[in-house]
Each structure stands twice: as C-alpha cells, then as structure tokens.
Amino acid sequence: MENKQVDVIIIGAGPGGLAAAYQLANTKSVLVIENDLWGGTCPNRGCDPKKMLYSVVHTKQQAADLASVGLQSDSKIDWESMMAFKTSYTEKVPSGTLDGLKSTKILTEHGQAKFIDQDTIMVNETNYQAKKIIIATGLHPVTPEIPGSEYIHTSTDFLSMPHLPEKIAFLGGGFVGIELANIAAESGAEVHLIQHNHQILKAYPEELTEQLVDSMTKHGVNFHFDTEISSIQEKADGNYELTGNNDFNLEVDEVFTSMGRQPELDSLNLEIPGVTFDKRGIQVNAFMETANSNVYAIGDVANKSIPKLTPVASFEGAYVADRILSQSDEPIDYPAIPQVVYSSLQLARTGVTPQEAHDNPDMYVVKTAKAGSWYTFNRIQDSNAVIVTVLDKKNNTIVGATVLSKIADEIINYLTFEINQRADKQAVDKQILAYPTPASDLTYYL
Numbered sequence: 001m002e003n004k005q006v007d008v009i010i011i012g013a014g015p016g017g018l019a020a021a022y023q024l025a026n027t028k029s030v031l032v033i034e035n036d037l038w039g040g041t042c043p044n045r046g047c048d049p050k051k052m053l054y055s056v057v058h059t060k061q062q063a064a065d066l067a068s069v070g071l072q073s074d075s076k077i078d079w080e081s082m083m084a085f086k087t088s089y090t091e092k093v094p095s096g097t098l099d100g101l102k103s104t105k106i107l108t109e110h111g112q113a114k115f116i117d118q119d120t121i122m123v124n125e126t127n128y129q130a131k132k133i134i135i136a137t138g139l140h141p142v143t144p145e146i147p148g149s150e151y152i153h154t155s156t157d158f159l160s161m162p163h164l165p166e167k168i169a170f171l172g173g174g175f176v177g178i179e180l181a182n183i184a185a186e187s188g189a190e191v192h193l194i195q196h197n198h199q200i201l202k203a204y205p206e207e208l209t210e211q212l213v214d215s216m217t218k219h220g221v222n223f224h225f226d227t228e229i230s231s232i233q234e235k236a237d238g239n240y241e242l243t244g245n246n247d248f249n250l251e252v253d254e255v256f257t258s259m260g261r262q263p264e265l266d267s268l269n270l271e272i273p274g275v276t277f278d279k280r281g282i283q284v285n286a287f288m289e290t291a292n293s294n295v296y297a298i299g300d301v302a303n304k305s306i307p308k309l310t311p312v313a314s315f316e317g318a319y320v321a322d323r324i325l326s327q328s329d330e331p332i333d334y335p336a337i338p339q340v341v342y343s344s345l346q347l348a349r350t351g352v353t354p355q356e357a358h359d360n361p362d363m364y365v366v367k368t369a370k371a372g373s374w375y376t377f378n379r380i381q382d383s384n385a386v387i388v389t390v391l392d393k394k395n396n397t398i399v400g401a402t403v404l405s406k407i408a409d410e411i412i413n414y415l416t417f418e419i420n421q422r423a424d425k426q427a428v429d430k431q432i433l434a435y436p437t438p439a440s441d442l443t444y445y446l
C-alpha cells in the first residue's frame with residue numbers, strides 16, 4: 001500500500017468537483033478521484049445530451065406550430081441519427097475532461113474513493129492524506145421498491161437507447177420525466193407518464209403546470225395522475241405489464257424511473273470523518289462545511305434547499321475553493337437561480353415565487369402577463385406564453401419570475417440578470433437592445 005500527501009482531495013469529477021479543482025490548481029496540489037465517467041452527470045448523462053436531443057425535437061415542434069403561417073414541412077425524427085449526433089458529443093467528454101485535468105497538473109485517480117481515516121482517502125491501493133477534502137459525488141436515480149423493479153431503466157439508459165421503443169412508461173412527472181417524455185413522444189413513441197399525485201413539477205404554479213400538461217397531451221403524452229405502480233411483470237412477448245392502484249393496468253415495451261434522485265454516498269465510509277447525512281444528502285452549514293470542518297460537500301450531494309443544477313454545483317465548487325484559499329470568510333450567498341424544464345413548452349422560474357409573493361402582500365406585487373398576442377410571441381406562434389413577475393413594492397424592481405413559453409429559457413436568463421443587477425425601469429430603459437428580440441420586451445416587465 002502506497003501513502004501519498006496532497007493539499008486537497010476532491011471526490012467526484014462532475015461540474016462541482018471540477019470547478020473546485022481548477023480554481024485550486026494554481027496554488028495547491030489537488031487530487032481528483034472519479035469512479036465512473038470524467039465530467040460527471042451533466043455532460044455525460046444529463047443536461048448536455050438531453051438538450052442535444054431536445055434541440056432536434058424542439059425544432060420539429062416549432063416547425064409544426066408554424067404550419068398555419070406558411071411553413072410547409074413534414075419533419076420526422078430518425079432516432080438512430082439523432083442518437084449518433086448526441087454520441088458524437090458525449091463520447092469525447094470523459095477523455096477531454098481527463099486531458100484538461102492532466103494538462104493543468106491536477107492529479108487524477110480512477111476508482112472508488114473511501115475514507116479510511118479522518119484525513120485519508122483510499123483509492124486503488126493508495127492512501128492519500130490531505131488537510132481538506134471535498135465530496136462532490138452527486139446523485140443517482142431512485143427506483144421504487146416493488147416486485148419487478150429489476151425491469152426498470154433510468155434516464156442514463158434512455159439517453160443512450162440505440163432504438164426507440166414503441167411504447168414507454170415514465171414513473172414520475174418531475175424534471176426528468178417531463179423532459180424525456182417530450183423527447184420520446186415527439187420522436188414517435190407512445191408515451192405514458194405516471195404521476196402518483198395530481199400535479200407534475202410541484203415547485204411550479206399549478207395553473208402553469210396544467211397548461212404544460214395540455215400542451216404535452218397535444219404532443220402525444222398520456223398522463224395518468226393519482227396513480228402509483230405496485231408491480232411490474234415481464235410478459236412472454238418481452239413486454240412489461242404495470243399494475244397499480246384503482247385497477248390501473250398498462251403494457252409497455254420499456255419502463256423508466258423518473259421519480260427523483262438520491263445522494264451517492266455508498267462506500268464512502270462517512271462515519272469515519274464524522275460526516276452526517278440523511279436521505280436528502282450530506283448536511284452542510286452556510287460555509288458548505290460538513291460536521292467535520294475539514295470536509296466539505298458541494299453540488300447535488302449536499303443537503304440544501306437550493307435547486308440541484310449544474311451552475312449551482314459549479315458555484316459551490318468555486319466558493320469552497322475560495323474558502324480553502326482563504327479568500328472568503330463570508331457564508332455562501334447565492335444569486336437568483338434560474339431553473340428551466342425543457343418540454344413542448346418551457347417552464348422556467350427564478351427568484352421569489354408567486355406563492356411567496358401572495359403570502360407577503362405588503363412586500364410584493366405579482367403581475368401576470370398573458371403574452372401570447374404580444375409581437376414577440378405571436379411572431380413564433382407561442383400563443384400560450386405567460387410571464388408572471390414578482391416586483392418589490394419598495395423600489396419597483398423585479399425579484400422573481402415564472403415563465404411558460406417556447407423561449408422561456410432565454411427570457412428567464414434576462415430576468416435573472418435584471419434581478420441580480422437590481423435593475424429598475426430607468427436602468428433598463430437606458431439600454432439599447434437589438435430589436436425585435438425577446439430582450440427588447442424587458443421594459444414591459446417593469
């Protein structure tokens with residue numbers, strides 16, 4: 001057994017771990033340990049491959065919406081070519097990430113990391129000791145504990161499926177279920193989305209999630225609300241029979257879990273450094289320190305009521321690196337965080353929610369714009385566009401926004417920027433922005 005010493009060990013080479021590693025690498029000796037794909041979830045089996053498939057699907061959906069205004073097209077998705085396009089990107093991610101780390105003189109180990117002492121990690125028969133250790137091991141999909149659970153696939157399997165099955169079920173209508181159901185249905189599969197209660201995407205206002213359900217239904221997704229699957233049986237023809245409450249019964253070619261993700265903590269031996277955790281992740285304080293102040297947890301694996309997203313993981317990685325370099329004595333301070341669900345319509349939100357605003361009428365005003373007939377949205381036949389803004393009564397600046405539109409991703413970024421800049425109408429009106437664009441509407445939101 002070899003023993004080595006470094007300044008900082010980072011477990012997990014996803015967006016969180018990598019952001020910390022690069023920021024530390026100039027002045028510290030850094031070891032990054034990864035047990036699977038270099039780059040982590042987002043570029044290998046999350047955001048990036050998903051959005052490549054979505055780009056193709058979304059263009060088809062936009063073309064169909066413009067049919068009534070002169071666009072004649074009969075677009076069809078060829079799953080195999082679309083997957084090849086995705087793979088042309090993802091196949092280069094692990095080696096590209098590893099090359100990047102090596103060229104920055106960051107030490108790397110491929111293998112399962114585990115604590116064997118408060119400050120020592122064992123990987124591949126080597127013990128590495130460090131003053132500071134950062135855990136950035138992310139999440140993995142939850143699978144229900146029901147008979148037949150071994151037949152259930154995950155989002156990772158979906159994003160590398162060589163062929164599109166004819167009939168698919170997704171268990172759970174959160175981010176993953178909604179986004180993948182849209183891709184599968186638009187690509188030609190019969191899609192069933194099973195949600196155990198009455199609302200998909202519970203963090204969003206119900207009026208808007210209902211509109212998204214209407215839109216997705218028109219695009220071929222079959223929703224089954226208040227339905228919980230209790231068993232899955234393999235049939236003689238290789239199909240799967242799903243059985244649930246209220247006599248629910250459905251036969252499909254493939255079934256995917258999309259009912260949430262849980263922290264990746266297996267075999268880390270967290271009791272050795274005294275790091276505490278629960279089913280929502282590793283407990284951290286306002287400095288991202290765990291119960292052992294020399295061990296940090298960042299990104300998806302940290303138990304925080306902050307959206308679990310790539311830019312959040314990178315933000316936390318950079319923050320912890322700053323702290324280790326003694327550049328920051330301040331608790332982590334998040335700006336407004338935008339979240340977007342990419343489906344037949346995009347549903348996005350940032351900052352103060354309409355619900356929080358309704359609960360605090362002395363502080364906030366809520367403005368709802370049914371914007372389908374505005375020039376920007378009419379031009380792209382986005383007749384369902386809704387923009388809900390929350391304004392701070394004191395200074396009339398935007399502090400929150402929720403957007404349902406085909407271009408909600410773009411609009412929410414502008415609004416997030418306005419929120420973080422605390423821009424009032426005067427500040428926005430001082431800008432000259434290209435016209436006609438979604439940004440040229442910014443003045444109307446104030």
Ligand SMILES: Cc1cc2nc3c(=O)[nH]c(=O)nc-3n(C[C@H](O)[C@H](O)[C@H](O)COP(=O)(O)OP(=O)(O)OC[C@H]3O[C@@H](n4cnc5c(N)ncnc54)[C@H](O)[C@@H]3O)c2cc1C
Nearest residue numbers: 012014015016035040041042046047113138299300309310
């Ligand atoms: C289908 C899907 C779509 C998504 N789409 C978006 C999106 O559009 N936008 C967005 O912002 N976010 C999206 N996300 C979320 C995003 O991928 C995560 O928030 C982000 O990857 C979190 O980064 P992380 O560094 O915390 O963890 P991860 O990226 O999960 O990286 C953790 C790494 O740690 C490794 N690891 C785990 N245990 C060990 C161990 N014991 N030893 C060594 N290595 C270990 C893992 O193999 C992994 O590579 C999506 C997620 C999924 C699943």
Ligand SMILES: NC(=O)c1ccc[n+]([C@@H]2O[C@H](COP(=O)([O-])OP(=O)(O)OC[C@H]3O[C@@H](n4cnc5c(N)ncnc54)[C@H](O)[C@@H]3O)[C@@H](O)[C@H]2O)c1
Nearest residue numbers: 171172173174175176177194195196258259260261308340
């Ligand atoms: N566009 C994005 O930013 C994006 C995309 C995908 C994933 N993500 C990240 O990944 C995380 C995980 O996404 P997710 O969709 O797996 O989880 P989620 O928590 O967003 O959604 C899970 C859904 O499954 C439902 N559910 C739970 N148990 C069920 C059961 N037994 N039967 C039927 N439905 C059930 C829940 O009510 C919920 O609607 C997200 O919170 C997000 O941070 C982000």
